[in-house]
Amino acid sequence: MADKAKKIIINFSLLRRVFHFAAPYKKKFYSSLLLALILAAIAPVRPLLIQLTINEGIKNDTASYFINGPGGFIIEITIIQIALLMLETGFRFLFTFLTASLGQNVVKDMRVSTYNKILHLNLSQFDKTPIGTLTTRTINDIESINEIFSQGLIPIIADLLSIFSVLCYMFYVDWQLTLVCLAPFPFLIVATYYFKESVNKSFIRVRNAVSSLNAFVQEHITGMAIIQAFASEKREFKKFNRINKEHRNANIRAIFAYSIFFPIVELVMALSIGLLVWWAAKDVVGAAQAEKVAGVITAFILCLNLLFRPLRVIADKFNILQMGMIAGERVFKVLDNEDTTLNEGALSGKNIKGKVAFEKVWFAYIDEQYVLKDISFSLDAGDTLAIVGHTGSGKTSIISLLNRLYPINNGCIKIDDIPIENYGLNDLRSKIAVVLQDVFLFSGSVKDNVTLRNPSIGDEDVVRAAKMIGMHDFIMQLPGNYNYNVMERGATLSLGQRQLLSFVRALLYDPAILILDEATSSVDTESEALIQHAIDQLITNRTSIVIAHRLSTIRKANKIMVLDKGEIKEIGSHDELLEKQGFYYQLHKMQFEKQGNLV
Numbered sequence: 001m002a003d004k005a006k007k008i009i010i011n012f013s014l015l016r017r018v019f020h021f022a023a024p025y026k027k028k029f030y031s032s033l034l035l036a037l038i039l040a041a042i043a044p045v046r047p048l049l050i051q052l053t054i055n056e057g058i059k060n061d062t063a064s065y066f067i068n069g070p071g072g073f074i075i076e077i078t079i080i081q082i083a084l085l086m087l088e089t090g091f092r093f094l095f096t097f098l099t100a101s102l103g104q105n106v107v108k109d110m111r112v113s114t115y116n117k118i119l120h121l122n123l124s125q126f127d128k129t130p131i132g133t134l135t136t137r138t139i140n141d142i143e144s145i146n147e148i149f150s151q152g153l154i155p156i157i158a159d160l161l162s163i164f165s166v167l168c169y170m171f172y173v174d175w176q177l178t179l180v181c182l183a184p185f186p187f188l189i190v191a192t193y194y195f196k197e198s199v200n201k202s203f204i205r206v207r208n209a210v211s212s213l214n215a216f217v218q219e220h221i222t223g224m225a226i227i228q229a230f231a232s233e234k235r236e237f238k239k240f241n242r243i244n245k246e247h248r249n250a251n252i253r254a255i256f257a258y259s260i261f262f263p264i265v266e267l268v269m270a271l272s273i274g275l276l277v278w279w280a281a282k283d284v285v286g287a288a289q290a291e292k293v294a295g296v297i298t299a300f301i302l303c304l305n306l307l308f309r310p311l312r313v314i315a316d317k318f319n320i321l322q323m324g325m326i327a328g329e330r331v332f333k334v335l336d337n338e339d340t341t342l343n344e345g346a347l348s349g350k351n352i353k354g355k356v357a358f359e360k361v362w363f364a365y366i367d368e369q370y371v372l373k374d375i376s377f378s379l380d381a382g383d384t385l386a387i388v389g390h391t392g393s394g395k396t397s398i399i400s401l402l403n404r405l406y407p408i409n410n411g412c413i414k415i416d417d418i419p420i421e422n423y424g425l426n427d428l429r430s431k432i433a434v435v436l437q438d439v440f441l442f443s444g445s446v447k448d449n450v451t452l453r454n455p456s457i458g459d460e461d462v463v464r465a466a467k468m469i470g471m472h473d474f475i476m477q478l479p480g481n482y483n484y485n486v487m488e489r490g491a492t493l494s495l496g497q498r499q500l501l502s503f504v505r506a507l508l509y510d511p512a513i514l515i516l517d518e519a520t521s522s523v524d525t526e527s528e529a530l531i532q533h534a535i536d537q538l539i540t541n542r543t544s545i546v547i548a549h550r551l552s553t554i555r556k557a558n559k560i561m562v563l564d565k566g567e568i569k570e571i572g573s574h575d576e577l578l579e580k581q582g583f584y585y586q587l588h589k590m591q592f593e594k595q596g597n598l599v
Helices: 001-008 012-020 023-042 045-058 072-119 123-128 131-173 175-181 185-222 224-229 233-284 288-335 395-402 423-428 447-451 459-471 472-476 495-508 523-540 551-555 575-579 581-595
Strands: 358-364 370-379 384-389 411-416 430-433 513-517 544-547 557-563 568-571
Touching: 012 131, 012 288, 012 358, 023 045, 023 072, 023 131, 023 575, 045 072, 045 288, 045 551, 072 131, 072 288, 123 358, 123 513, 131 175, 131 185, 131 384, 175 233, 175 288, 185 288, 224 233, 224 370, 233 288, 288 581, 358 395, 370 395, 370 557, 370 568, 384 395, 395 513, 395 523, 395 544, 423 430, 430 495, 447 495, 459 495, 459 523, 472 575, 495 523, 513 523, 523 544, 557 581, 568 575, 575 581
Parallel strands: 384 544, 384 557, 430 513, 513 544
Antiparallel strands: 358 370, 358 411, 557 568
16 A cells, blocks of 8 residues: 555545545535635735835835825725735635535545444454454544545645746746746755655554554553453553554654755745846846836745745645545445445344244355354244353354354355345344343443433333343442443443343343353352343243353253354253263263252
8 A cells, every 4th residue: 555655646536436425515615616716816916016016106106096195006005905915814714614624524424434334344344353443444544534625635726726826927027037936946846756755655654553553552451451460561561662663753754854845945945036136136237127126026025935835835735635545545445345244135023933943054254164064953933042062163153143243155044934134134133132241331321231222212111121130129229220321341340230231131122032142151159040030031932042051041941952163963952962972961061060960
């Protein structure tokens, strides 16, 4: 990407895509261009008025059309200049406001589109992409796209129009003197090119460092408990310091380029003014029009200032434009990502009973490294299936496929004898509730976490579900009750309390199919009793798929399926599998014999 950025100054196809987001705001865009033309037209007027003031007003004391008496012309020109200055200030304010407003509107729409895309990406994308990188794309990179409008393309057009307008005036007044003034410009063009290249490289390094910083900080703040538990603070700080130094060094290189470039611009401008004075004075000594030299010199000095002011920053603006396009390219990679869960189905899931069937299902997270191989089983509505097996056997993968969190490679998954792809995605997932071992709670109130801000769920429903699960009394003891802020990831609650809240959440959505992923494997005995009661409430009259290590949960299942290395080794009831003395018998013997008799 860096090499591409060096070779291409403006990627027009990318700009077209960016400006597609500006289409709803085309009035602001065209108004900005109109203001750019007006400002360009106004630019040479002030030097012209100064020239007239010196040549006609001071030298000849020309009479005014409106103001009589000595100095009337000068007073009149001064009033015109003040009015023009105020008018130009107003136009420049409108131009700055419109371009910045246009950029912010585009940023808003693009950020919404990007976040909406991220919401619908397959989970495999989050397995491969650091969260901090997606955060950078959604926030930092899109903010850089704003600069395409506020400091990039439109301001560049305005500056170029202003430069063209001033040059036209200078050539009209004295083309020879203009050429003399522009003689040092080749040095400025060379300096501008090297400045642009140097700053561009630095900006790319800064962008990459920012992305790395975001990813690193996001990941390590999330895993701070592990870092502190293993006393890794110093090691992780050294890693952070290395990334931060790269960010600093890239910025310093850019600062160094600015420190060289701006003095060069001032030097070239001083040289141009020197040549201007030398040439004008040499040509008019003793000439009849010598009295007009002062006006021309003063006007040209003002014109040179008007030329050099945009030239000082135009290279910088090109870099800003280019960095905005690089950021846009990164954002469009997210928007163009086709690895999304397609909502192809049209069937409503409102009448789902809960019959489940896997038919010769194969699944791999990466290429053909299959974690599930030829999986086939069926459940009648209301049945409970317990899945057991060693770590990595594919238990969690099965439940992830049921609500289409990942696409399968081969085979078919059916609910009520209908392939799950035929259901509307939201309808399907609304009838499947998932309770994971690692419960995720968002920063917010208890109510918001169990309802997920669903407006169709009332306060009475929340209280009723909490009472069924046995959480109502505990919630009422919290400061603020159901409005208590659980903090990010439920940091103020115990593991068992978070687990019970997730059961309330599942119950509120009244699913036809319930998935429990080792929901009792990491809690104490007292919490397990509460959770087991909650599970009994949840699985009543529902099809349930339970990944569990606890004997009590497994024995209540209608069927037990034993997985090993992605394959079904055994399936049957608890007693049937013990009689076979196969895989389940060995697992049962290793994990549960300490709890009592094998049978």
